[in-house]
Amino acid sequence: MPIQTPLRGLRVAVTGGTSGLGLALVRNLAAQGAHVAFIARTPGAVERIASETSAHGIVGDIASKEDIHPISLQILGLLGGLDVLINNASSLGPVPLALLADTQCEELEQALAANLVGPFRLTKALFGALAASAREGRGAVVVNISSDAAVTAYAGWGAYGASKAALRHLTGIWAEEARGEGVAFLSLDPGDMDTPLHALAVPEADPATLKHPEDAAAEIITAIRSALDADTAAEVQR
Template sequence: MHRLQGKYALITGASQGLGREIAIAYAQEGVAGIAIVARSGERLAEVRDACRQAAGRLRLNEIAPQTKVLSIVADLVRQEDIERVVATTLSEFNGRLDILVNNASAIGPSPMPFLLDYPLEDFRNVINTNLIAPFLLIKKALPAAIENGGSIINVTSDAGVTGYPGWGAYGISKFGIEGMSQTWAAELEESNVRVNWVDPGNMNTAMHRAAEPEEDPTQWADPVDVTEVFVYLASDESQNVNGQRFQAQEENWGLEEARSLMTVNQ
């Protein structure tokens, strides 16, 4: 049995980069259903096909039943789109939602200005995408997650623990994700929903290349190489892990007790 067999997942920012690779990794682990969300329908279609291909290889080996892949075009700045995303997902998955990955992020203007010169509308857009949208998605998805048990995984950044010049609204939004994740984890501690957050580190993605055009992207990790922690946190192996910050590219994911936690839950 594969690690995510029988589970249903919702992944935002899934049309490219890390979100794309998480979706494919979940399909490879036999997830029953994946809702992939992004603004680009064309790119989502490519990811949907890649997920179906990955799941199809499992079916050929009679390892897992068919994976349902649902692609939803949405702008997470819009509250009505967020409500539609969750409602559509629950409708298509018969009320089930076991895994929520809040991956979608906006970087803001490129090159990124200092806060003194940051346009207000750009600031609002980044905060709405990176912080308000995950907050609303968790609120809307929580009843289903509580009913069946579930895992909420928020994507953070080193810019959410250290303030860097020029990272402006993005860094502020990730500071918010860090605090919000800790608060959700504490408030849900007595439920069967766990909340953890992952810093994937420097990755060779379009967003990162736009943020640091002067850097050499070949020195950064390929997103496919940091997906294992997302599979672990989505699986029952992490059922007793709550309120932890993971660093995808660090030994033991940067968590002192990570290896012992993994051993206990395997």
């Protein structure tokens, strides 16, 4: 019989938490009793969502090297540690989407900074806290939000797809390296969702054909619970 890991009291950080999938995750996690800190760039939106959900809002840009240390300190100060990190914030790169030959170098750098280097820096800054949580028997999980563009070469999605492919592979390597520390790493593709980011990428898409962010958030939380249950079961067997 699987060990049940309740979300109540779980310490979770979510990047890009004021819209789309990130907002759905913040709302769902907070409603289930998790202690949530979320990060976004717009002060007004951060204040509004924090008030609405009682989650802790942090203003910052994970694509900015200078913001990572202050963000990580605030996460740990507000939550008193960390059990789950969800790297959700993303950048499309050029908008409208462009062929690689028409993509500016700076646009590729922007996508890499937000989708790859930012999550790497934030995870690295918080890894010690996650490993400590695993040692305490709470479990520890890092979720990197991926995309089918990470595995399928779609014309026009070069900056986004390449950065997500790199993040996906980075996740797999870190999963191997962190297994001994008890920190699980998951790369999860939520599918095509009715979000502002998708609307920017594919403005002609019919929202009725897209997944609701709330449904995707529920699936991701189920995956997190499964990873935490596995960690707890392993700890019990030691």
